[in-house]
Amino acid sequence: MDELFCPQCGMLKRRCKCRKRSIRQRNLELLKKVGYKEFLLPLFDTDDEIVLYKVLRPFREKPTEELDFLPSELASCLRKRGIGRLYPFQKEAMIRLMEGRDVVITAPTGFGKTEAFAVPMLWRALHGGKAMVFYPTKALARDQEEKIKFYASSLGLRAVRFDGDSGREERRAVLSGKCDIILTNPDMVDYHLRNTPAFRRICRELSFIAVDELHTYTGVLGSNMHYLVKRLSRFAEFQIACASATLSNAAEFAEELFDRDFVLVSGEHRKGTLHLIFRYTPSLYSAVREIVTALRNRKIIVFGNSYKSVETINLILRRHGLKSAIHKSGLPKEVREEVEAKFKRGEINIVVSTPTLELGVDIGDVDVVVSELVPYGQMIQRVGRAGRKGQESVGVVILREDDSISTYYRTKPEDYFKEEANGYVERHNEEVMKFQLISMCIEKPVRLEELDRQSAEIMQKLQAQGIVVEREGAFHPTAKAIELSRAFSFRGIGDAVKIYHDGKYIGERALPIAVKELFPGSILVHNGVRYRTVELDLKRLRAEVVELDYGNEITDPLYMTIPRIIEVEEEIEEPVNAVYCSIEINYLVHGYIERDVFDRERKAFHYLDEPVSYTFKTKGFLFSAPFPEPADYEDYYAGSFHALEHVIIETTDAITGGGSREMGGISVPEGDIFVYDASVGGSGLSKLLFKRLRRAFEISKTILESCDCGRVDGCPKCTYSYQCGNNNQPLNRIGALNIAEKVIKGVKRKTDWRKYTDVIEIRYFP
Missing domain, CATH: 3.40.50.300 (P-loop containing nucleotide triphosphate hydrolases)
Structure with a gap:
């Protein structure tokens, strides 16, 4: 019985406050040791553990480079703005861009990335040709508008913001060709390139494109951006400048996104x-x-x-x-x-x-x-x-x-x-490709030699469906193509479920995530109000909700996930034999758990009268893990592979940049583990993890061996996942650790992916 009581105060350990007092004391000692500040005291005077406290001091906060390397009119333009010196990265970026190179710029927020690409852009515009600056949102374009317009007008150029909030005069200036620099967003360019002949004529004069906040172009948005720039390149040749404050793989990502070589220019500073x-x-x-x-x-x-x-x-x-x-x-x-x-x-x-x-x-x-x-x-x-x-x-x-x-x-x-924030994109998202190829045909007939293998296959499918026709070696749109293009959304792909309360539309959730969040009985919070779903109709893409009174309950779905491989696209041998593939996923939600939002204590199980089923195509990878050494535990092998699947997906938060919520996984008792993008067509997240699998196994091993829970099944700190559709059963931490150790030592199995080209009868653990 002694192990149940605290040796210092004699209270039950679960009620003991000695540990909390010692944590609070260590927190306060850490504050005093690193650098005491009175206003920080409330953050350290807590029962939560302060794991790390660092004071990051300013460095290289002042610009040092003279403007004498610039043409006099550009230097004068900067001086009018109060800029007499530049940071080294700004100077290097300007030189490279004025040499005609494609450049990606990384530097912290507030250190002048805009000037780094804007000055060379203005130089190109002064010598003929038009420039286009892509901002991911209208709000950011409005925020940067005054600065770009100031620089442009100082040089006798005209910059115009061209988005959904632009007035008649601004739109007329763009479409008539009476502006030199267009500040816009990809949605606007996508629409007018496809639907407005006057805009296509303007695009023939493009000589420079800037893409601000490059890191936002991940997933489906990045897939669409890849093809949008490809569509623009059918009308003009231009150089590209990109800017980002966060990306660790900025050059690699820009090259994947735009299919050309980039020079990386970086600056590290703090004010x-x-x-x-x-x-x-x-x-x-x-x-x-x-x-x-x-x-x-x-x-x-x-x-x-x-x-x-x-x-x-x-x-x-x-x-x-x-x-x-x-x-x-x-x-x-x-x-x-x-x-x-x-x-x-x-x-x-x-x-x-x-x-x-x-x-x-x-x-x-x-x-x-x-x-x-x-x-x-x-x-x-x-x-x-x-x-x-x-x-x-x-x-x-x-x-x-x-x-x-x-x-x-x-x-x-x-x-x-040491961990990185990486950009990722799936260029061969078939749903994106379908709409983008239709757009290309509408803008200008597409010749077969313009297409790579995957694009040619999609185009042939569109032809078989009567969406495009081939005449004289080129593909042309049909009336059906024009109609389909009107439903295209640049920011998302696939369907969305509209949410209604008392007959009034209040919002929507994209599929497939809507299946896990809007199943009958689910609780959701929308714009500060709690609702419960009473009906989900996937045929009508409609969910009915009722408002809930005060409460702390949340819901987690119970579901099955069934995979089918459509096509293998890539295979690797290290650290395991794995295949990256196009895959079909079927979600089957059959119940849910109610929990307390604060401590996640389980309050109730509920089973649905009728399961909710949804099938979609995406991208992912499969590998066969080595079997752990034999041990006498219930569901030992199934639990070991299931636990490893959970931990590998959770490692993506360190490897890909917080992507675990946007991925899914499946394991089977025979040791096959799937990891896939939880979005229609694929986002590129699973591909990024696929390329960094060794690091994923290394982190997984550390998590499993360092957890102090001492439990066979593990705990929320190591093997549990709140995305698990099987209520975190079965799990075996010991077996999962043994598998990770074997993989790191070079033990592997051949992956038999062909058996998953059909849906097979087997136990799947999501």
Whole structure:
């Protein structure tokens, strides 16, 4: 019985406060050791463990390079803006771009990446030809508009913002060719390139394209951007400049995205002192509430990694009397702009945001950034929203006790600064390719020699469906193609389920994620209101919800996932024999669990009267893991492979940049493990992990062997996954660790992928 009681106070260990007192004391000692600041005291006076505290000092904060290398009119233009010197990366980027090279620029927020590409762009425009600057959002284009227009007008050039909010005069200036620089977004260019002949004529004069915030062009948006630039290149030859604050693989990603070679130019700088804190907590929501409450008089941005976490955090903060607001894509433009304006004016001082506010929109001074776990490069982008004028700022990274990667960084916090934020794209997303090839045919007939193998195969399918016709060696659109093109969305692919409350449309969720979030009985939070789904009709793409009273319940789906391989595209032999492939996934939701939002305690099981089924095509990879050494546990082999699948997917948060929520996995008792993109057509995430599998196994091994749970099945810190559709059963941590050790030592099996070209009768564990 002694092991149940604390030897110091004699209380039951689960009620003992000795450990909490010792954690709090260590936190306060760490604050004093690293650099005591009175305003930081509330962040350290906590029962949550402060794993790491670093004070990151300013460095290379002043520009050093003279302007004498520039033509006099360009140097004069910068001086009028108050810029008398440049940072070294700006000078190098300008020189390379003025030599005609394609360049990708990486540097922290607020150090002049815009000038680095804008000056050479203006130089090209002065010598004939037009330039186009792509911003991922209209808000960012508006934010940068004044600066670009200032530079352009100083040189006798005209810059025009061309997006859905542009007025008649601005549109006329673009379509009549009476502007030199077009500030726009990919959605606008996609639409007018396909539908407006006058715009296509303008595109024949393009000589320079700039792509700001390159890191946003991942997944489906990146797939579409790849083909949009390819479509533009059918009308003109141009050079490309890209800029990003976060990407670790910027050149590799730009080359994959645009299919050309790039020169990488980087700058590392910091203007103000940053206090970076890692807080390890059993509850994300309680930790955020405590931090925001303690610093409620400062201007704070809380970054969540998903709609669900952002909505839940905001709901909890408002329940506790804190004046917070949400900022996320999907909200009406006027709502987002109102939040930005109120925060800038100080009418609200707490904003809870998805990554939308990572971008360079001016929202005024920010003192504190609190964030869910993201890679270091992305975290620096987020905390770059604070301290932009050189003042001291605070960045808090929340490490969740129930998250295996958070636990990994708790034991090896310095590894956090080594991991990368990587861009990823799946260029051969068939759903994207179909619409993009239709667009190409509408814009200008497509000759067969223009197409690679995959594009030619898609074009032949379109021809068989009567969407395009071939005449004189070129493909032309039919009326059916024109009709299909009207339904195209540049930002997403596939269908979305519309959500209705009392007959009124309140929002939508894209498939396939909608199946896991809008099944009958599910609880969702939307714009600060809790709802329960009462009906999901996938044929009509409609969900009916009712409003819920106050409560702390959330729901997790119980489901099966059944794979079928369509085509193998690539095979590797190290560290395992694995195949990357086109794959068909069938989701079958058959029930759900209700949990408490704070401690995730299970409250109830529910089974659906009728399962919800949805099938989609995507990309993923398959490998056959070596069997662990024999051991006498129930469901030993199935549990070992299932646990390994969970941990490998969780490692993607360190390897790919927080992508585990956008991926799925399947294991079978025979040792075959699938990892796939949880999006229609594929996003490129699984391909990025496929290329970095050795690192995934190394991190998995560390997580499994360092966890202190001592349990055979593991725990939320090592093997459990809240995405698991089988209620985290069966799992075996010991067997999974043995498999990871074997793989790292070079033990492998041949993967028999051909048996999955049909749906087979076997136990699958999602």
